[in-house]
Amino acid sequence: MLDKGRIGLHQLTVLAILFTVGSSVLIAPSSLAYEAREDAWIAALLALVVGLLAVGLYNGLARLFPSATLVGMARLSLGRWLGGAVSWLYLGYFFMLSALVLRNIGDFMTTQVLPKTPIQFIHIFFLLVVVAGIRNGLEPFARAAEIFLPWVMLFFVTMVVLLPPEFHIENLQPVLGYGIKPVLRGTISLFSTPYTEVVLFLMIIPLVRKRDRSGKALLTGVLIGGLMLAIIALLSILVLGADLATKQAFPSYSLAKKISIGDFLERLEVVMAGIWFITIYFKLGLCFYASTMILGELTGASDVKPFYLPLGLSLLALSIVIYPNFAYFVTFASRVDFLYSLPFALGFPLLFWIGWLIRGRLG
Amino acid sequence: MLGTLAILFAGAGIAALELPALLRRHKFKDAAIFLSLLALGLILAIWTALPQELPNPLDWIIWMFEPWGEQLHRILS
Numbered sequence: 001m002l003d004k005g006r007i008g009l010h011q012l013t014v015l016a017i018l019f020t021v022g023s024s025v026l027i028a029p030s031s032l033a034y035e036a037r038e039d040a041w042i043a044a045l046l047a048l049v050v051g052l053l054a055v056g057l058y059n060g061l062a063r064l065f066p067s068a069t070l071v072g073m074a075r076l077s078l079g080r081w082l083g084g085a086v087s088w089l090y091l092g093y094f095f096m097l098s099a100l101v102l103r104n105i106g107d108f109m110t111t112q113v114l115p116k117t118p119i120q121f122i123h124i125f126f127l128l129v130v131v132a133g134i135r136n137g138l139e140p141f142a143r144a145a146e147i148f149l150p151w152v153m154l155f156f157v158t159m160v161v162l163l164p165p166e167f168h169i170e171n172l173q174p175v176l177g178y179g180i181k182p183v184l185r186g187t188i189s190l191f192s193t194p195y196t197e198v199v200l201f202l203m204i205i206p207l208v209r210k211r212d213r214s215g216k217a218l219l220t221g222v223l224i225g226g227l228m229l230a231i232i233a234l235l236s237i238l239v240l241g242a243d244l245a246t247k248q249a250f251p252s253y254s255l256a257k258k259i260s261i262g263d264f265l266e267r268l269e270v271v272m273a274g275i276w277f278i279t280i281y282f283k284l285g286l287c288f289y290a291s292t293m294i295l296g297e298l299t300g301a302s303d304v305k306p307f308y309l310p311l312g313l314s315l316l317a318l319s320i321v322i323y324p325n326f327a328y329f330v331t332f333a334s335r336v337d338f339l340y341s342l343p344f345a346l347g348f349p350l351l352f353w354i355g356w357l358i359r360g361r362l363g
Numbered sequence: 364m365l366g367t368l369a370i371l372f373a374g375a376g377i378a379a380l381e382l383p384a385l386l387r388r389h390k391f392k393d394a395a396i397f398l399s400l401l402a403l404g405l406i407l408a409i410w411t412a413l414p415q416e417l418p419n420p421l422d423w424i425i426w427m428f429e430p431w432g433e434q435l436h437r438i439l440s
Contacts, residue, residue, distance in 0.1 A: 092420075096420065096421070096424075181439045181440060182439075182440075184439050185436070185439050185440070188435075188439075299396050300392070301392065301393050301396055302390055302392070302393055303390070303393060306381035306382075306384075306385060306393065306397045307396065307397060307400055309377040309380070309381065310377055310381075310397060310400035310401040310403075310404045311400055311404065312404070313370075313373070313374070313377075313401070313404025313405060313407065313408045314400075314403055314404040314407050314408070316408060316411075317404070317407035317408045317410065317411045317417060318407070318420075320411050320417075321411060321416065321417045321418075321419045322419060322420075322421050323419075323421060324419075331425065331429075332421060332424075332425060334432075334436075335425075335428075335429055335432035335433060335436060336424060336425050336428045336429055336432050338432070338435070339428045339431050339432055339435070340424050340427075340428050
């Protein structure tokens with residue numbers, strides 16, 4: 001195996017939580033509120049249920065192909081050439097995802113926190129830290145995740161505990177006032193980011209010690225992360241209302257701005273932005289890691305460590321051109337992302353399953 | 364111009380950091396992959412500094428999937 005590191009079950013759960021919360025905590029509430037209005041939180045819970053079903057599929061696959069990564073699975077079930085072609089597509093998918101996630105943090109920083117800094121510099125510095133973290137393999141990265149997770153939880157709980165004075169329960173009404181279709185649209189938008197991307201963990205599971213129990217660990221991680229997303233969606237609606245949450249690009253940031261306790265605890269939003277730096281850092285790290293590992297396995301390299309920096313150059317270029325403006329990203333996220341992610345999240349994994357069955361039949 | 368120089372400088376720095384170890388351990392295949400990745404990265408990064416815009420792969424994906432996405436959206440509205 002290309003990566004000699006091993007991670008524990010607990011570390012897998014931690015990575016899954018950080019990955020699921022990832023960049024979605026920043027961008028998801030807005031599109032959820034746009035599609036599902038007052039029912040954003042119902043859509044978030046529904047998407048979580050569908051996401052957990054997808055995780056069940058990946059866990060089943062991981063059991064069929066013990067110790068094989070995505071590339072190995074594709075090659076074993078579809079043959080060397082077709083499997084290789086599918087693996088190249090996955091490489092493209094994860095690399096594009098890395099560029100999108102990097103761009104999310106760049107957009108957030110240049111619109112909300114550092115408006116006069118060129119976006120390239122934010123990307124360069126963020127990516128340098130990511131490369132420094134992931135260069136030595138998954139094991140140290142997962143240990144870092146364990147250290148940072150309590151901080152994410154602390155900030156998250158702080159937000160949940162300090163916001164109730166701003167709640168407007170009437171913002172939640174009417175429940176299902178527009179029927180089920182808007183809720184389904186919201187479900188689709190949240191399912192396409194982040195739940196379809198969880199397929200990335202097929203690259204991680206082979207490194208887990210006690211692999212027979214990895215399924216439950218992954219499921220727990222996605223469940224906790226998904227509940228955090230649903231809570232953020234609920235808070236955005238409760239505090240801002242569906243209208244305001246729709247009009248903000250980053251509703252959770254506006255949410256943090258609302259925290260105000262006795263004219264003393266004020267302006268906590270940049271502290272809260274700390275959560276997102278951490279979760280986006282780990283999501284980007286995992287996406288970049290998966291792309292690089294797939295590339296290493298496809299090219300038959302003996303070590304991927306030297307590839308991160310040169311690939312980072314391409315990633316920087318891609319993250320700059322990947323969308324010309326925010327409206328373009330909204331089109332992509334609401335109309336294209338779901339159908340584009342579906343083959344990677346469900347299509348190919350099902351194909352691997354069928355390929356495994358046919359191979360078994362033929363002996 | 365300054366941007367291009369800075370990118371080339373960064374490329375040289377990356378090569379100086381990674382290449383000697385690869386060559387010392389006679390990993391010539393890894394070195395070849397590394398150099399092709401570096402060349403690709405430098406071309407793309409310099410391209411973004413040029414007035415001519417780099418083609419965006421997301422454009423092709425949107426072109427491929429948007430009609431179906433619209434269809435799905437219409438069914439659900």
